[in-house]
Amino acid sequence: MASIDLDKMLAKIKSTQWALSDIDWDAPGAELITEEQWPKLKDFMADLMWIEHVGARAFAAMAKKAPTDTLREIYTYFHAEEQRHANAEMALMKRWGMLEGDEIPEPNINLRLVIEWLDRYSDEMPVYVLGTVVPMLEIALDGALCTFLLETVKDPVCHQAFEKINDDESRHLGVGFSVMEMQGRGKTFIGATKMLAPLLDPRLMLGIASYVPLLNKMRDNIITMGLPEERLYAAMAKFEKIGGRTEDGRRNPWYQVIRQHAKFVVNRNNRAYHVPVDGMVKLTGLIPRRALPAVPSWVKELTYQPTA
Amino acid sequence: MTTSSASPKKAPRKVATRKRAATAKRPAATKKSALKPASVLIVGAGFAGLGMAIRLKQAGIEDFVILERANAVGGTWRDNQYPGAACDIPSNLYSYSFAPNPSWSRSFSGSQEILDYIHHLVAEFALESHIRFEKNVEDLTFDEKKGMWTATTGKGEQFAGRAAVMAQGPLSNCSFPAITGLEDFKGHKIHSARWDHDYDFSGKKVAVIGTGASGIQIIPELVKQAKHVKVFQRTPGWVMPRPDFATPQWNKKLFEKLPASQQAMRNLLYWTHESMALAVIWNSPLTRIAERVARLHLRRQVKDRWLRRQLTPDFTIGCKRVLVSNDYYPALQKDNAKLITWPIARLSEKGIRTVEGIEHQVDCIVFATGFDVSHSGTPFPVKGRKGRVLGEEWEGGAQAYKSINVSGYPNLYMTFGPNSGPGHNSALVYMESQLDYAVKGVQKILQGDLKMLDVKEAVQRKHNKAMQKRLAKTNWNSGCKSWYLTEDGFNATMYPGFATQYAAQMADFEENDYETA
Numbered sequence: 006m007a008s009i010d011l012d013k014m015l016a017k018i019k020s021t022q023w024a025l026s027d028i029d030w031d032a033p034g035a036e037l038i039t040e041e042q043w044p045k046l047k048d049f050m051a052d053l054m055w056i057e058h059v060g061a062r063a064f065a066a067m068a069k070k071a072p073t074d075t076l077r078e079i080y081t082y083f084h085a086e087e088q089r090h091a092n093a094e095m096a097l098m099k100r101w102g103m104l105e106g107d108e109i110p111e112p113n114i115n116l117r118l119v120i121e122w123l124d125r126y127s128d129e130m131p132v133y134v135l136g137t138v139v140p141m142l143e144i145a146l147d148g149a150l151c152t153f154l155l156e157t158v159k160d161p162v163c164h165q166a167f168e169k170i171n172d173d174e175s176r177h178l179g180v181g182f183s184v185m186e187m188q189g190r191g192k193t194f195i196g197a198t199k200m201l202a203p204l205l206d207p208r209l210m211l212g213i214a215s216y217v218p219l220l221n222k223m224r225d226n227i228i229t230m231g232l233p234e235e236r237l238y239a240a241m242a243k244f245e246k247i248g249g250r251t252e253d254g255r256r257n258p259w260y261q262v263i264r265q266h267a268k269f270v271v272n273r274n275n276r277a278y279h280v281p282v283d284g285m286v287k288l289t290g291l292i293p294r295r296a297l298p299a300v301p302s303w304v305k306e307l308t309y310q311p312t313a
Numbered sequence: 314m315t316t317s318s319a320s321p322k323k324a325p326r327k328v329a330t331r332k333r334a335a336t337a338k339r340p341a342a343t344k345k346s347a348l349k350p351a352s353v354l355i356v357g358a359g360f361a362g363l364g365m366a367i368r369l370k371q372a373g374i375e376d377f378v379i380l381e382r383a384n385a386v387g388g389t390w391r392d393n394q395y396p397g398a399a400c401d402i403p404s405n406l407y408s409y410s411f412a413p414n415p416s417w418s419r420s421f422s423g424s425q426e427i428l429d430y431i432h433h434l435v436a437e438f439a440l441e442s443h444i445r446f447e448k449n450v451e452d453l454t455f456d457e458k459k460g461m462w463t464a465t466t467g468k469g470e471q472f473a474g475r476a477a478v479m480a481q482g483p484l485s486n487c488s489f490p491a492i493t494g495l496e497d498f499k500g501h502k503i504h505s506a507r508w509d510h511d512y513d514f515s516g517k518k519v520a521v522i523g524t525g526a527s528g529i530q531i532i533p534e535l536v537k538q539a540k541h542v543k544v545f546q547r548t549p550g551w552v553m554p555r556p557d558f559a560t561p562q563w564n565k566k567l568f569e570k571l572p573a574s575q576q577a578m579r580n581l582l583y584w585t586h587e588s589m590a591l592a593v594i595w596n597s598p599l600t601r602i603a604e605r606v607a608r609l610h611l612r613r614q615v616k617d618r619w620l621r622r623q624l625t626p627d628f629t630i631g632c633k634r635v636l637v638s639n640d641y642y643p644a645l646q647k648d649n650a651k652l653i654t655w656p657i658a659r660l661s662e663k664g665i666r667t668v669e670g671i672e673h674q675v676d677c678i679v680f681a682t683g684f685d686v687s688h689s690g691t692p693f694p695v696k697g698r699k700g701r702v703l704g705e706e707w708e709g710g711a712q713a714y715k716s717i718n719v720s721g722y723p724n725l726y727m728t729f730g731p732n733s734g735p736g737h738n739s740a741l742v743y744m745e746s747q748l749d750y751a752v753k754g755v756q757k758i759l760q761g762d763l764k765m766l767d768v769k770e771a772v773q774r775k776h777n778k779a780m781q782k783r784l785a786k787t788n789w790n791s792g793c794k795s796w797y798l799t800e801d802g803f804n805a806t807m808y809p810g811f812a813t814q815y816a817a818q819m820a821d822f823e824e825n826d827y828e829t830a
């Protein structure tokens with residue numbers, strides 16, 4: 006996979022749009038969800054939908070920061086596409102009777118912290134920080150979660166929706182890895198020390214502090230649902246392989262940081278990492294809801310209704 | 314949607330109807346009368362064409378013809394009668410200094426009042442008999458032997474003149490944008506510059522596409538009338554507060570009784586706008602201050618952080634046209650309004666599909682998407698000496714001498730020509746210098762009985778080299794995409810300097826710059 010032509014990619018993105026109304030959400034097949042599956046699937050879908058939404062917000066931040074017009078426009082589309090994924094996943098939940106009334110599923114506390122952080126600080130983060138974290142999350146989503154979901158769920162409408170979602174995701178990954186390589190290209194981009202400098206920024210530390218327990222919590226949720234741990238390893242290996250396929254990619258210091266961290270997350274035997282982080286999950290679980298500010302208004306844009 | 318249509322039924326067009334009736338009585342231009350060349354042919358009866366006519370008359374030149382494709386005068390202000398349409402330069406400055414109007418009702422007058430002023434100009438200077446309506450010029454060709462320009466209309470009529478003035482307006486052509494599915498939409502479509510006064514918005518769900526100068530004027534009005542308004546924004550612009558107020562009666566009286574006081578007001582406004590150039594044209598400390606003012610305006614009017622983010626521009630102020638409004642932000646926050654920043658994927662039968670996967674269903678779409686601006690071509694073929702075609706020469710970007718003449722196209726004057734656009738001051742201030750320059754040229758042609766007064770190629774080249782060098786340092790060329798620039802980022806539109814500098818550039822008609830025959 007050579008570096009892609011971003012202008013062509015943008016044209017391709019524009020010409021391959023889809024809408025929720027392209028799918029018949031009332032088509033038969035909902036009954037294929039087994040009673041045993043239902044409660045776990047409900048939690049899984051809620052998490053998935055929220056990651057999409059959080060990913061959307063990250064792209065929104067990148068759309069302000071990207072170095073070229075084309076990339077800014079691509080990220081503007083990706084922002085909307087991730088929102089579309091979240092909307093479509095909500096529509097599936099609605100179909101499966103998983104939405105209480107018309108309510109958006111409540112985000113768990115760790116998600117709330119991440120949302121809070123994204124809302125406050127993501128616009129101020131250098132684009133290469135999010136530019137590396139996002140492909141990592143996407144590959145985990147694409148390679149592990151979605152594949153697993155499709156193996157477990159027999160409902161054809163779910164397959165139809167994810168076929169479209171996955172097409173989008175393959176473009177997100179294509180751009181994501183290309184950009185990571187651009188960032189590793191020393192001459193055009195900034196030196197490694199400068200790129201890592203934000204690590205010392207307290208705002209980013211806050212971000213890490215909210216993101217790290219989220220990953221652990223999600224990993225646990227997924228595993229309860231029956232996802233084999235190997236899938237996560239495989240996804241991380243894929244990130245490592247594609248991200249590091251070229252010299253430029255390997256030279257990107259953020260690639261090195263994220264890669265290392267991803268390894269920690271999936272390896273549950275790494276006690277030095279997991280004991281404190283699991284402690285954080287427990288701790289954050291104690292934060293009373295009241296202590297959190299109201300959800301930002303971008304969260305209220307989610308909808309499962311194909312028309313408005 | 315390339316020709317403008319003035320609907321005679323509408324109230325705001327009342328004056329236009331009267332004009333039409335008056336012209337209908339006169340015999341239409343026949344081929345025979347057309348062949349006799351006038352001294353000056355003017356294309357367009359907007360501010361520019363009519364202003365040209367007035368200045369020619371004042372210089373004692375009565376033998377001119379104005380060709381107008383519509384059936385009424387007014388150009389921009391005849392076509393832009395959408396609710397909320399108004400100028401965003403104070404009326405006392407957005408009017409001709411040689412024809413002051415003491416009774417502007419507001420500091421920023423509405424479209425109808427400006428149109429009335431234009432009709433008043435026509436009446437006061439008796440221009441009526443010079444105008445030929447429904448003459449859509451489709452070709453302008455110079456005959457070198459005769460020293461004569463011939464305009465050919467869509468119906469094949471021809472009009473000749475020793476000199477020609479292209480005053481067809483920079484923003485007079487519009488069309489629906491090329492959005493996928495445009496034809497699929499079965500609801501009602503309205504372009505801001507061709508308003509449909511018969512459409513009743515009450516109880517309707519409406520989409521507005523575009524948040525530029527027209528969009529932000531229309532939206533507050535529609536929010537008052539329609540059931541629901543969804544605003545589709547691609548890029549937010551900088552919005553400044555607008556010091557709009559009704560003119561007190563004593564003030565009108567004062568201007569009437571003491572014209573010097575109105576002139577003083579005009580001067581004050583002129584210099585206030587001139588100082589804006591420092592903020593708008595070049596990136597200076599004042600640019601930061603202007604951005605701060607706009608940010609404060611936003612912060613004061615919009616409390617929600619995400620909405621504020623959606624409305625915050627990410628380009629230097631001045632790079633695109635600066636907007637002014639007090640009621641746009643509040644309108645967006647009304648219960649029956651919503652700002653949508655998701656990119657548009659396509660139009661469908663019932664509405665607009667955006668990339669977040671949702672179809673926004675509406676009864677009517679209002680396109681406030683601006684105008685077809687040509688940076689590189691000409692609106693109709695213009696043929697000069699030795700069969701030269703201006704549109705071909707301008708393919709890489711339009712170039713002229715002092716914005717008004719082009720070498721190889723003698724005796725031809727352009728209003729709003731290349732690099733004459735104001736970013737910070739009234740277009741009419743610039744126009745006045747152009748009109749006077751053109752009058753000087755015409756006088757030379759008539760008095761010297763010249764067949765040709767043609768600017769020298771080398772002079773024009775030197776002028777443009779300096780121009781592009783100066784433009785490179787401006788905010789317009791600072792990296793944002795705007796209608797000021799060609800696809801390749803060439804700026805053929807704006808004048809990189811103060812209006813005062815522009816006026817100085819236009820003050821002298823240097824005969825040595827021209828070749829004569």
Ligand SMILES: Cc1cc2nc3c(=O)[nH]c(=O)nc-3n(C[C@H](O)[C@H](O)[C@H](O)COP(=O)(O)OP(=O)(O)OC[C@H]3O[C@@H](n4cnc5c(N)ncnc54)[C@H](O)[C@@H]3O)c2cc1C
Nearest residue numbers: 357359360361382388389400401402450481482485739740
């Ligand atoms: C909504 C809006 C608001 C504006 N507000 C301001 C402002 O506040 N301040 C400011 O300085 N400027 C403003 N402008 C810019 C405005 O266009 C100019 O100030 C000015 O009105 C232009 O006058 P004009 O005569 O050059 O062109 P127009 O007013 O467009 O007149 C051109 C005329 O030529 C006719 N014509 C065109 N093509 C042909 C043809 N081929 N054959 C025959 N006739 C033809 C047209 O029908 C039209 O009547 C605004 C523009 C718009 C659209």
Ligand SMILES: [Fe+2]
Nearest residue numbers: 057087090174
């Ligand atoms: Fe996604």
Ligand SMILES: [Fe+2]
Nearest residue numbers: 087143174177
């Ligand atoms: Fe994605």
